[in-house]
Amino acid sequence: MAKKSAWLEDRGVIRISGEEASKFLQGLLTNDVERLEAGEARYAALLSPQGKILFDMLVVRIPAEDGAAYLIDCAAAQAADLAKRLSFYKLRAKVAVADESADHGVVAEWGDEPQNAVGGVAYRDPRAPLGWRAILPRDQAMAVGAGYVHEYEGLRIALAVPKGGVDFAYGDAFPHDANLDSLNGVDFDKGCYVGQEVVSRMRHRGTARKRVARVKVAADPPPPGTPILDGQLTIGTLGSSSGREALALLRLDRVEDAKAAGRVLGAGGVGVTLAE
Numbered sequence: 001m002a003k004k005s006a007w008l009e010d011r012g013v014i015r016i017s018g019e020e021a022s023k024f025l026q027g028l029l030t031n032d033v034e035r036l037e038a039g040e041a042r043y044a045a046l047l048s049p050q051g052k053i054l055f056d057m058l059v060v061r062i063p064a065e066d067g068a069a070y071l072i073d074c075a076a077a078q079a080a081d082l083a084k085r086l087s088f089y090k091l092r093a094k095v096a097v098a099d100e101s102a103d104h105g106v107v108a109e110w111g112d113e114p115q116n117a118v119g120g121v122a123y124r125d126p127r128a129p130l131g132w133r134a135i136l137p138r139d140q141a142m143a144v145g146a147g148y149v150h151e152y153e154g155l156r157i158a159l160a161v162p163k164g165g166v167d168f169a170y171g172d173a174f175p176h177d178a179n180l181d182s183l184n185g186v187d188f189d190k191g192c193y194v195g196q197e198v199v200s201r202m203r204h205r206g207t208a209r210k211r212v213a214r215v216k217v218a219a220d221p222p223p224p225g226t227p228i229l230d231g232q233l234t235i236g237t238l239g240s241s242s243g244r245e246a247l248a249l250l251r252l253d254r255v256e257d258a259k260a261a262g263r264v265l266g267a268g269g270v271g272v273t274l275a276e
Contacts, residue, residue, distance in 0.1 A: 004109070006108050008108055011073055011074065013105070017067065028086075030045045045180060058133065104141070105137075105138045121134065176211070209252070215246050217246055229267070237249050
């Protein structure tokens with residue numbers, strides 16, 4: 001595969017630094033960030049006390065002279081709110097939180113090893129074989145351009161990697177619903193974090209009934225948010241799409257019931273089948 005890259009205009013950047021930065025994030029996020037090496041990333045989420053995803057992100061450790069420092073690659077539409085929420089949690093912790101979205105951008109690179117991220121940091125995407133990403137000064141990121149972003153989205157969808165706010169709703173989905181458990185987004189052996197009890201209980205009881213899954217559509221896909229129906233019964237919601245493939249948040253038990261009965265699912269009048 002030839003190397004390609006794309007500026008991800010919909011991603012923002014937050015910096016967390018200070019003497020207690022590692023301890024601070026470790027007590028909040030679903031994944032273990034204390035063991036990160038410089039230039040390494042973890043996929044993680046900040047949950048509500050009820051265990052639902054408020055924010056998901058890639059957390060990258062960067063070199064720091066004092067304490068520790070991290071860059072958070074997050075949804076641009078959520079960056080200001082995430083920075084505000086983290087600032088609320090810090091209390092007296094020796095931590096600095098800064099939204100740097102105006103000064104930095106995120107680039108995705110796939111097909112080969114990344115170029116040297118001059119003035120920034122490159123890191124392998126820890127969720128799936130999606131290649132590399134880089135956080136760069138914003139003018140450098142913008143200069144890469146978004147010409148290949150649709151191809152990147154097709155790769156993301158083919159690998160069933162959900163995008164928050166499109167394939168699942170923030171504040172409404174549990175980590176298992178959005179596949180964080182299978183995309184290396186949850187460390188089940190780390191210490192306490194916000195919402196941990198709910199996530200652990202779902203894992204041990206096997207109570208996750210919904211999942212984001214890859215589907216095929218029989219014609220041009222309807223827009224994200226279109227209900228997926230088994231007759232008159234809503235059993236899921238269509239998410240992002242690329243060609244005739246899409247992601248959907250589905251009640252998989254009801255999908256199996258429909259399949260066993262020979263019924264065809266639909267979304268906006270278009271046939272939908274679970275991809276093999």
